Amino acid sequence: MIFGPTPLDEARGAVLAHTVRLQGRVLKKGTVLDQAAIAALQQGGHGSVVAARLEPGDVPEDEAADCVSNALVAPLLSRSRASTGRVNLFAETAGLLVVDARVVNRLNALDESVTVATLASHMPVAAKEMVATVKVIPFAVPGSVLQVAERMAKQGSPALSLHPFRPLKVGLVLTELPGVKESVMEGAVEATRARVEALCGTLLPHERTRHETAPIADALSRLRRQGAQILLVAGASAVVDRRDVGPAAIVRAGGHIDHFGMPVDPGNLICLGRIEDIPALVLPGCAKSPKLNGIDWVLQRLFAGLEVTPRDVMGMGVGGLLKEIETRPLPRAEAANAPAPALAPRRGRQVAALIMAAGRSRRMAPLNKLLVPDEQGVPMVARVVDNVLASRARPVVVVTGYERERVEQALTGRAVRFAQAEDYAEGLSASLKAGLAALPPEIEGVVICLGDMPLVAGPMIDRLLAAFDPEEGRAIIMPTFRGKQGNPMLWAREFLPEMMAITGDVGARHLVGKYADRVAEVEMADDAVLRDFDTTDALKTAPGFAGVR
Structure with missing residues (x-):
């Protein structure tokens, strides 16, 4: 490949190395220069460009x-x-x-x-x-x-x-000692259930026994008869030796112990065994908490059908100090509120979501399209909000204006913030600025969602977030379907001042042309990102709204 300044009369077929802005046109980095592009460059006063020319091979x-x-x-x-x-x-x-x-x-x-x-x-x-x-x-x-x-x-x-992950059935034995609070017992069950369900499994009704070898062994046998494919023992007292009460119960029930302890903290005091072909584990005390610990790493492998050998466990030390790091699902202080600890999204860039729900719905008058219920009675704006809440974007801010009280009432109980656009009648830009002004200062970007696009699901928004990387030039993320550009769009914080200066009944899409070299497209699997529903006829074609009159 030949790289460097290239005279325009030698540039046909070359690849443009840097974005060039011309009068009324932008030639993006990576453009393969054809005769029309070269003519535009010449008209713009350029005699050469920095480009790459491919060589044979x-x-x-x-x-x-x-x-x-x-x-x-x-x-x-x-x-x-x-x-x-x-x-x-x-x-x-x-x-x-x-x-x-x-x-x-x-x-x-x-x-x-x-x-x-x-x-x-x-x-x-x-x-x-x-x-x-x-x-x-x-x-x-x-x-x-x-x-x-x-x-x-x-x-x-x-x-x-x-x-x-396989839909395995898990049996849990919970042991009791005098003085152990009931809330601790309940917390252990719920933390285990959350782990199991996050891995696509089912927790069987748990067994509660005395903290003694014989009753624990009997409980394990009962859970096996109920079809348990993984057996767990959560002891009222932490296991301190492979011959302690919990491991001894596994042996008494016909099993054996493979390994005791692991180089992961929290999670050191775990005991791994088997009863025939069923994994049987004595959990460390930290497993009663939803915070990430060594048992999560073991369960993830078991649910994925991978064998967990003593060598595997002993190889977990590098990275096994589970302090507050980016690969943790959630910070410890927040973990208690996590619905699915094992699959909770990794912490990354903080991107907010802005839902535009202030318009007057003129094309569907006298109805307010945002309040039209689907066949389950859920208003369109509520479906949109639920989809956004299913993504990793936080916080979620809903911009209201026309029929503000009714829109906000339709969203009662949902974890959103409201931003009122007092001058919503002046056009889309007024509503956009009201929403942007309500965003917290620490966000790195915002995905702007339209209130009349109920088919855009949470995973689609998460794909936009996954592509977002301003340092690498992916500062404006645009969804596409078969090459057609759609919504919602994700914008880096650097563009907010220009967006706040927009006037009239327009949004920010015109900035795409100005910053073409900062745009990345994300192809979607279906056309949801192209479909808004702002007329009654259009709404009748939306799944779930076929009965709208």
């Missing part, structure tokens, strides 16, 4: 990213389309991601032109969550390098594999 960045990602895709993983030399890989179902670091490291060491980034190995992921990204650094990759990269990715064990 070079493979363009998107084609190269396609090849590497296709070699990495495995069952239950999907991929995005290539754009600016990048392809993202996603989980198709909830499960445990296993990464062969040797394969990934070999790929990254091959040549500086090809990079692969993944989540950490044995990380629990939700459906549609991004698990890896392939990025081609220059505008092209030498064909010889690409061929070697493809062979590396396909040889031996897969670099990426997703092991889906």
Whole structure:
């Protein structure tokens, strides 16, 4: 690849290295220059541009990213389309991601032109969550390098594999000692239930026994007869030895102990055993809390169908100090409120959601489209809010104006903030500014949602959040379907001052052209991002609203 200043008379077919803004037109970085683009540059007074020219054997960045990602895709993983030399890989179902670091490291060491980034190995992921990204650094990759990269990715064990969580039945034995508070017992059950259900499992009715070997063994046997596929013992007193009450009960019930202790804190005092082919674990005392601890790592592997050997446990020390770090599902102080600790989203950039619900609904008069109920009686604006609340965007701010009291009443009980647009009649920009002014100062971005798009689901919004990275140039995230641009859009905080200056009945979409080099598109699986419903006829085509009159 030849890179550098290129005279325009030699630039046809070259790849533009930097965005060029012309009168009425923007040529984005990565544009392949055709005759029309060259003519526009000449009219703009340019005699040359900084560009990359491909040599024989070079493979363009998107084609190269396609090849590497296709070699990495495995069952239950999907991929995005290539754009600016990048392809993202996603989980198709909830499960445990296993990464062969040797394969990934070999790929990254091959040549500086090809990079692969993944989540950490044995990380629990939700459906549609991004698990890896392939990025081609220059505008092209030498064909010889690409061929070697493809062979590396396909040889031996897969670099990426997703092991889906299985719907296992779990039996829990809870032991009692005098003086143990009932609230502690109840908390242990609820924390265990949350862990199990987050991994797609079911907690059988739990057994409560004295903290003695014989009754615990009897309870384990009863749970086995009920179909338990994993057995757990939560002792009123922590296990301190492999011959303690809990482990001894596993042995008495016909099992054996494989390993005691683990290099993970919290979670040191865990005991792993089996009764025939059923894993049987004595839990550490910290398992009574919903906070992340070593038992989560063990349960995630068991639910994913992976064997947990003593060697596996002894290899968990690196990263096993579970302090407040980014890979924790939630900070300890917040963990008690987490509905699903094992699959709670990792902390990342704080992105708020703004829901525009202030308009006068003129095209559906005399009805207010936002208050039209679906076939279950849920108003459209409530469906939109519920979808947004199912995403990771927080806080969620709803902008009200026309029929403010009725709209706010329709959202009673939902965890949203309200921003009143006093001058909503002046147009969309007035409502937008009222919402932006209500956002907290610490947010890094905002996804702007329309109140008449009830088909945009939470995972779709999360895909926008996953693509958001202003430092890498992805500061405006736009959803697309088959190349058509849709809503909602995500904006970095840096654009808020210009958005606050907009006037009239317009939003911020015109800024896309001005900052074309900061825009990233995210292709969606269906057309929900294109479908708004602002007339009665249109609403009749929306799933769940067919009966609207």
